[in-house]
Amino acid sequence: MRALNNLTFEVPAGKIFGFLGPNGAGKTTTIRLLLGLLEPTSGRVEVLGFDSSKQPDEVRARTGALLEYNGIYEQMSAEDNLEFYARIWRLPTVERQVRIKELLTQMGLWERRKELAGKWSKGMKQKLALARAILHQPPLIILDEPTAGLDVMAATSIRENLASLADSQGVTIFLTTHNMVEAERLCAQVAVIREGKLVALNDPDDLRVQFGGYRMEIVGSGFNEKTLTLLRARPEVSTAEVAGGQLTIYLGEETDTAPLISLLVDAGVAVKEVRRGKASLEEVFVALMEETR
Amino acid sequence: MIEDILTVMWKERKTILRGKASHSKFLQMLMFPIILNTVFPITWGPDWVTDFPPLISAIIIPALLIAVMVPDSFAGERERHTLDTLLASRLPDRAIFFGKLVAPIVVGWGVALLLSLVSLFVVNVAHGEGELLLFTLPIAMGILTLSFLSSTTMAGAGVLTSLRSETVQEAMQKLLIFITIPAVLVQVLPLLFREQFMTFMQTVDGLQLLVIVVVVLIVIDIGVFAVAFTRFQRSKMYLD
Numbered sequence: 001m002r003a004l005n006n007l008t009f010e011v012p013a014g015k016i017f018g019f020l021g022p023n024g025a026g027k028t029t030t031i032r033l034l035l036g037l038l039e040p041t042s043g044r045v046e047v048l049g050f051d052s053s054k055q056p057d058e059v060r061a062r063t064g065a066l067l068e069y070n071g072i073y074e075q076m077s078a079e080d081n082l083e084f085y086a087r088i089w090r091l092p093t094v095e096r097q098v099r100i101k102e103l104l105t106q107m108g109l110w111e112r113r114k115e116l117a118g119k120w121s122k123g124m125k126q127k128l129a130l131a132r133a134i135l136h137q138p139p140l141i142i143l144d145e146p147t148a149g150l151d152v153m154a155a156t157s158i159r160e161n162l163a164s165l166a167d168s169q170g171v172t173i174f175l176t177t178h179n180m181v182e183a184e185r186l187c188a189q190v191a192v193i194r195e196g197k198l199v200a201l202n203d204p205d206d207l208r209v210q211f212g213g214y215r216m217e218i219v220g221s222g223f224n225e226k227t228l229t230l231l232r233a234r235p236e237v238s239t240a241e242v243a244g245g246q247l248t249i250y251l252g253e254e255t256d257t258a259p260l261i262s263l264l265v266d267a268g269v270a271v272k273e274v275r276r277g278k279a280s281l282e283e284v285f286v287a288l289m290e291e292t293r
Numbered sequence: 294m295i296e297d298i299l300t301v302m303w304k305e306r307k308t309i310l311r312g313k314a315s316h317s318k319f320l321q322m323l324m325f326p327i328i329l330n331t332v333f334p335i336t337w338g339p340d341w342v343t344d345f346p347p348l349i350s351a352i353i354i355p356a357l358l359i360a361v362m363v364p365d366s367f368a369g370e371r372e373r374h375t376l377d378t379l380l381a382s383r384l385p386d387r388a389i390f391f392g393k394l395v396a397p398i399v400v401g402w403g404v405a406l407l408l409s410l411v412s413l414f415v416v417n418v419a420h421g422e423g424e425l426l427l428f429t430l431p432i433a434m435g436i437l438t439l440s441f442l443s444s445t446t447m448a449g450a451g452v453l454t455s456l457r458s459e460t461v462q463e464a465m466q467k468l469l470i471f472i473t474i475p476a477v478l479v480q481v482l483p484l485l486f487r488e489q490f491m492t493f494m495q496t497v498d499g500l501q502l503l504v505i506v507v508v509v510l511i512v513i514d515i516g517v518f519a520v521a522f523t524r525f526q527r528s529k530m531y532l533d
Binding site (some may be wrong): 035036037038039056057060061063065066067068069070071072073074075076080084085087088089090129132142 | 296297300303304307308373374375377378379380381382383384385527528
């Protein structure tokens with residue numbers, strides 16, 4: 001069985017790159033290939049200018065990773081967890097102490113640094129794992145669902161840290177997530193894979209247009225089957241539907257919406273509010289998965 | 294490389310000896326060895342320093358400790374989901390392998406030697422009668438070498454059985470099977486060969502027997518380490 005098949009993409013430097021796909025799509029395998037932990041049967045993986053099959057040590061030396069599991073040693077204190085990895089990255093003793101303090105303070109964990117990490121909440125452990133991944137200030141960070149299972153506050157805090165890393169420090173972040181809102185907010189570019197194959201690659205906004213098109217959402221009353229038939233007859237309208245007292249009109253392309261509103265008013269619809277927008281990334285994702293099924 | 298091995302050993306020391314859970318677990322592991330080296334010298338008498346029992350103790354104690362520590366160190370990383378992150382770091386395979394191996398060997402060997410000294414103290418208090426009882430040279434050398442070789446053999450076997458085990462329990466069960474192989478082999482040996490073996494054993498003295506055991510353990514060690522080292526590669530560490 002092929003885990004990945006003809007997968008080709010390039011990650012822009014200094015940006016957050018979202019790597020999306022359902023469970024079993026090949027995200028974790030891709031990460032292992034990037035880190036040189038697995039070798040591809042054919043093809044080539046180049047990370048930061050190094051071939052990850054031939055120079056895996058060079059790749060790993062320049063990469064920070066927060067994988068599917070946080071990898072925290074629960075029987076060790078938070079400080080010792082970072083100390084261990086700081087030693088692995090060979091940070092000099094003084095710099096090591098300064099960096100650990102800086103990161104734990106930044107993550108709001110400094111006061112509890114002596115506690116066993118196993119006693120911490122999932123959100124705190126995840127923050128600690130993120131601190132560990134950026135400890136040696138790598139130019140590339142690989143994150144496998146870093147906010148999965150976290151409460152809103154913890155997830156928001158992690159996202160803020162990630163955005164800051166990319167924006168202010170120019171770190172390249174390779175992020176897998178099932179949270180489409182997160183991908184939409186954070187990522188400069190996203191790739192969508194399914195069964196090991198790339199099905200879409202673009203920046204989230206363009207992807208929303210490319211696969212979801214434009215739309216109009218109209219709040220009001222008087223929507224009926226006749227209104228929908230009139231709308232669907234218009235060439236610029238792909239389809240229209242009513243749900244929860246709201247009419248959604250899907251447009252093939254960006255178009256002048258005034259004639260459509262006039263049409264609705266003439267048909268007896270009481271229009272209270274009109275919103276223009278695009279499909280959400282989640283809708284695009286679902287559409288892509290159904291399209292390729 | 295040495296710095297990386299020391300780093301892994303630093304972490305292993307923390308996880309073996311530190312932490313409340315590890316502390317109590319480690320003390321539980323030491324209960325039997327402590328009893329072995331305090332009660333037995335009293336019951337055995339002054340011959341403890343010239344006879345073979347301290348050698349048995351020197352083989353059993355590190356083997357027992359390492360049989361717990363090594364699976365916990367190797368398979369435990371996988372079970373606790375810390376292995377992936379460790380493998381994603383810049384540490385070379387060799388540093389992880391030797392760091393994880395040396396730390397339990399040092400602890401197992403160290404504890405065995407320390408408990409031998411405890412047994413010496415106990416036998417002096419119980420049976421010294423004003424005279425200082427010391428291990429004879431062959432016994433002292435035997436304790437040093439056998440406890441070390443027992444540590445390394447068990448550590449190598451522990452790594453081998455842990456590499457393809459998903460859990461610590463599974464690794465320990467496989468290790469138990471590995472340990473019982475010699476006993477099973479003895480049982481299935483043809484009767485004639487067994488009799489020849491027993492006759493041969495009666496012809497050798499204690500020192501010769503010690504040398505034979507040491508040589509056998511060294512041969513097993515080399516084999517086990519060679520296989521374990523060859524198999525310890527990042528790409529082979531994934532079970533899925």
